Amino acid sequence: xxxxxxxxxxxxxxxxxxxxxxxxxxxxxxxxxxxxxxxxxxxxxxxxxxxxxxxxxxxxxxxxxxxxxxxxxxxxxxxxxxxxxxxxxxxxxxxxxxxxxxxxxxxxxxx
Amino acid sequence: xxxxxxxxxxxxxxxxxxxxxxxxxxxxxxxxxxxxxxxxxxxxxxxxxxxxxxxxxxxxxxxxxxxxxxxxxxxxxxxxxxxxxxxxxxxxxxxxxxxxxxxxxxxxxxxxxxxx
Numbered sequence: 001x002x003x004x005x006x007x008x009x010x011x012x013x014x015x016x017x018x019x020x021x022x023x024x025x026x027x028x029x030x031x032x033x034x035x036x037x038x039x040x041x042x043x044x045x046x047x048x049x050x051x052x053x054x055x056x057x058x059x060x061x062x063x064x065x066x067x068x069x070x071x072x073x074x075x076x077x078x079x080x081x082x083x084x085x086x087x088x089x090x091x092x093x094x095x096x097x098x099x100x101x102x103x104x105x106x107x108x109x110x111x
Numbered sequence: 112x113x114x115x116x117x118x119x120x121x122x123x124x125x126x127x128x129x130x131x132x133x134x135x136x137x138x139x140x141x142x143x144x145x146x147x148x149x150x151x152x153x154x155x156x157x158x159x160x161x162x163x164x165x166x167x168x169x170x171x172x173x174x175x176x177x178x179x180x181x182x183x184x185x186x187x188x189x190x191x192x193x194x195x196x197x198x199x200x201x202x203x204x205x206x207x208x209x210x211x212x213x214x215x216x217x218x219x220x221x222x223x224x225x226x227x
Contacts, residue, residue: 044154045218098156
């Protein structure tokens, strides 16, 4: 079993829809949770960063962490065609520990 | 966040040759990392490059195949040696952010390598 599981998609939604992207993990030591966006032929770009459990909002993006369920989510409101990309979850135990990435979910927002 | 550049952005190489990839950061950073991303796959950490010491390699990666240099706090190189088609991949460098430890990493644009 992988430490981090992420549905690879592809996920196709109409413009304006609410998108939900999710990851599950098995390592209870993980404390720091990140979401990266990667456009085709580009390096990953850090979107959201959350410590421990709870919610964090930044514009149209909301990150949620439920450590009791070992489940993290990224919500995108009012999705735009420019949101079409691969979204990678990532997590670590902190303190200069290795960051473990999910396999990424490919999202397509259709105009 | 740091601005990271990589050279070359892409290359096509012959089997058996070597390629050195450069990573330049616009500010001093403690830790730099090298990742590989094979087609349709997630990121796999190759090694952590620390200034003034030997790189730390992950399981499955060895110094003879992927020698790394870190001469100062803004620059690192990764060499892919004696290449085979299985080395065709995107190679990414990243640096640790200002948050605790290595948790927030910022990535360069990547080097797309094709080995024939």
